[in-house]
Amino acid sequence: MSILVDKHTRLLVQGITGREGAFHTGHMVDYGTQVVAGVTPGKAGEAVHGVPVFNTVADAVEATGANASVIYVPARFTADAILEAADAGLPLIVTITEGVPVHDMLVVTNSLVQRGITLVGPNCPGLITPGEAKVGIIPGNIVRPGPVGVVSRSGTLTYEVLYALTERGIGQTTAVGIGGDPVQGTKFVDVLARFQADPATESIVIIGEIGGTDEEVAADYIAQHVTKPVVGFIAGRTAPPGKRMGHAGAIISGGTGTAAEKTAAFERAGIHVARHPDEIAAIVARLIGA
Amino acid sequence: MSILVDKHTRLLVQGITGREGAFHTGHMVDYGTQVVAGVTPGKAGEAVHGVPVFNTVADAVEATGANASVIYVPARFTADAILEAADAGLPLIVTITEGVPVHDMLVVTNSLVQRGITLVGPNCPGLITPGEAKVGIIPGNIVRPGPVGVVSRSGTLTYEVLYALTERGIGQTTAVGIGGDPVQGTKFVDVLARFQADPATESIVIIGEIGGTDEEVAADYIAQHVTKPVVGFIAGRTAPPGKRMGHAGAIISGGTGTAAEKTAAFERAGIHVARHPDEIAAIVARLIGA
Amino acid sequence: MNIHEYQAKRLFGRFGIPVPAGEVATTPAEARAVAERIGGRVVVKAQVLTGGRGKAGGVKLADGPEAVEARAREILGMDIKGHTVHQVLVDPAVAIASEIYLAAVLDRGQRRTTIMTSRQGGVDIEEVAATDPSAIKRVTIDPLVGLQPFHGRRLAYGIGLGGAQAGQFGRIVAQLYQAYQSLDATLAEINPLVVLADGTLMALDGKVNLDDSALFRQPELEALRDPGEETEAERMAREAGLNYVDLDGSIGCLVNGAGLAMATMDVTQLCGGSPANFLDIGGGAQADKVETAMRIILRDPRVKSVLVNIFGGITRGDEVARGILAALGNIDTDVPFVVRIVGTNAAEARAILAGADMRTAPTLYEAAQMAVAAAAGR
């Protein structure tokens, strides 16, 4: 079992002929993901790693029955790409692109939420269901099937945790990078609800960072709705206020969004908080007796 | 029983200190409607027919627990008034005002539909549940409680039918004027679904007119979902194409929206179609054995 | 409100859509002057608010000032489907490779805007819809999100455009939607949008329907109203705040409420007559409005009888009856009136009118029969 994507996912790649899109399409295909179509306006008829290219998402969906999209187009075209995917009826849209304007995302996320469409990202590594489907850029060689659900605002920090889990022989149901932007399509609670409902997920790893209050909201949610053991980590304890730490959303502003607040909220919710990333896999191993 | 409004409705009047608002507030109060609050910006503290006036809908709702609003403000302020009522959490908003720009209503209706808020109108006479509540301008003295649900795009033509039914001793559950504009908050099918679900409604009268295709959509809906006898009438058989017949929505354009098409759709759906308005009450009387 | 082709194209041009550099003329001499300024071959186009002017001979090519003046003389004053041509548009003639249809139109049922396009431009879209519906490509615009670039791409690729042409088409789609929104239009149509010899696109004809309810915030557009396209009766009614439409029958109709007014016309026809007009006097008794309404009806010499149909609601029937009598007191006419008042205080109303020697009837159907009979006797 898994959440959001699996071996039945019929994936479409928007921006497939671009450098990033083509590169990661190769990796997704190699991983065994069913990549059924790509879209680049004006390039219909071409193929990338054997995947046929269409001019529009609507054409691609009509021809291939795609049911999810992953987006690698440049930031200034991303809102349009997401809305095109939504308009074509795709229920899952994963947006890797970093640097999408916040006001674009305000419109896009509100519209998609109202239509019941799941958007993951932007500015995220995507998601992977080990052994079934890789949608985005999470390395396929650092995961394996197993009982742990992983959700994170980070990229490489998540890879580290996945790698450490896998090294210990602990696999994952699905790993979801929700992205480091201030306005995200999918929040921690959306993923936590799915992991809680997924019978194959036995425990959950949640990796937060400074900025915003989504970790606090997630902690409340976990306290009330999640019965599975949860291991957490918050990055940015040493980050100064008012400075953007790489991710557009990783900023302490007006005295809120600090790692201390978030860690305290995690602890109050009964989450097993790791002091440093190396501890995460060890705590998981202890909890699930692996 | 009834639909949408009844004796528990706690009504708020937007534009209560205006000429129309004050006049009809008097009639609504006299009818026995629970008119709990009025709103006119800058006139908080005043009273109209004993109804306290507030500056904002939010203030009025907080102070009085109003759960429906009727709007009499001028057309250029109507979209703002509807959105204010929606923002204050009112689940039913009835807009009497005529002449609201179509592009305003495109935004307003789409937003309200997504939020699950019922908007009746604009450019409508409102609705009345005989003996319980009158919300709008339908005369209270031409209705009586009984088993017939009435829905119409017209005003006085509906009054005629209500009057004729009442004269024959046939009462009504609720009468709803959905209004004559091209973009409406509530469509025929929305009201038909409620009448079908209302156990007290034994038969339904539907009064359409030229323009648009809502009568055809209603006919399809009736054929598929409505088991109660329906009597219908379409106004505008003699209307020329391309001319607006009073109502902004009553126009035959591009060869569609004709009375002939609509009447045919009604007949195909098994609706008892009256040749002229005087026949409507007679057919209802025959159908329900009154 | 509809506006003329030349007005529509001028507005489109303001939003960046390429349009011909033509000008409007009201006399053959003016048309000649425009043609001299433009130079080369031109097209002279009748400006009337109706379709089918091409078939009616209202659009003609002309080469040289003499020819332009002659063609303009032929077209000006022409009657096209009841509309007299008062203006011609003189546009430079262009070499057309192919014609596209493109329009933004209000979709009432979906509460959205639909943008439609087809490679079969230059003909009515209804005709294409009837004969080759698959040739029409559509996108639906969510008013809460607005037009996006992908809408333009879907339409462009959908009708087989590509490359730079698809790009220009997408920009024109965006500009047309922008115009449609900004102008409070319910229809903004380019037909044809032509492909020129060099592959670029140009709007050769334009049609815009404006939302009457939004004219209060579009004062510049209100000024585009063509008074020549309105009958004198329609103008009087508009200025008095009455809803009135001229028809060509013999039974004048005076009614309160638009739906009831249509129903009154319909019953008139059902009884063998034909309505002379649609007229909704609106709510309330308002003797002055009733009087204006009567004057408008009676100035039509074809009117042989008048059918007054009033529903007394919150306004009492007797008040309405007194309003009618007061109005009639100021008008000198021998056209017979049939008055039917129902609703609140209808009996009192009938008594008042009976005393004034007016025919009254208890039902609309009976009233219509009486009005038709009265007209037939004249």
Next chain:
Amino acid sequence: MNIHEYQAKRLFGRFGIPVPAGEVATTPAEARAVAERIGGRVVVKAQVLTGGRGKAGGVKLADGPEAVEARAREILGMDIKGHTVHQVLVDPAVAIASEIYLAAVLDRGQRRTTIMTSRQGGVDIEEVAATDPSAIKRVTIDPLVGLQPFHGRRLAYGIGLGGAQAGQFGRIVAQLYQAYQSLDATLAEINPLVVLADGTLMALDGKVNLDDSALFRQPELEALRDPGEETEAERMAREAGLNYVDLDGSIGCLVNGAGLAMATMDVTQLCGGSPANFLDIGGGAQADKVETAMRIILRDPRVKSVLVNIFGGITRGDEVARGILAALGNIDTDVPFVVRIVGTNAAEARAILAGADMRTAPTLYEAAQMAVAAAAGR
């Protein structure tokens, strides 16, 4: 990106918000000239991108050109919380009846914009929120529908305004939201919005945070960036496309990925050290980027050791290791490096780096301990 008060007010003014007719000066003489042009009593305000300048003596009233020049001389060059004052704003002084707080701010959690106001202007809103939360009135704007007039009314009546003042306040709310939207801001704040003696409102101070991700479509705003507010290292990093933030510790950090970079800083502190910087080199090996990153770190004399923490994902660890070695070949330094590479081909990477006489560690925790120890020894 943050901009200065004078820039924010200039932008606000463009959207119709009333602002003082002041000007910015970089020298005492310029300040005097501005004051002479304005006439009367003025206020001289330090322009620095930090709060609390009033308490630090960075805002002074002055009457007459002599006094203005003197005050400007005092303020220019002043250090306020680590920011040097390079510019002063000279504004006409106004008689203030009361002060209001007003701001449009991104609400990340709700994915909406909140507009907040309070009668307790002139102080930090966080302070009001802590001491008297009921004094703050809020409305939430649906980005799909936008600000409506009722939002302004709710806020105006909510803080007790009425009449013409409520009307002006509502217009300013609309103008502020318009500015916030048009400028791609995540915060647009007026504090204080003052009530003048005649009852009208004026924005006396302004603060705007701009969305860095939207600067590509706001070229005019990009030009407002104050180079004086950036350290040399931060400028170099920005130009090289690196995410870098100056800190004041002694352990340089070079990491791929923002979350991992923060975690690396945190572990450094956990091990008793203190990070000298945040630095995310992004994805891929890119030897040139690694080299620039190293140069930026090493130009800080406080740096006593460097902790390199790389996760090899799709990019192989051995490639990253070679990139690091290549970069180090071009840099002359004796600062000790501790390198920890994990993930794909990490073993090969460690072998490569071991051959180059670099300390390596298998875990982040151990690497941080080694880096802290290495720094302590210098």
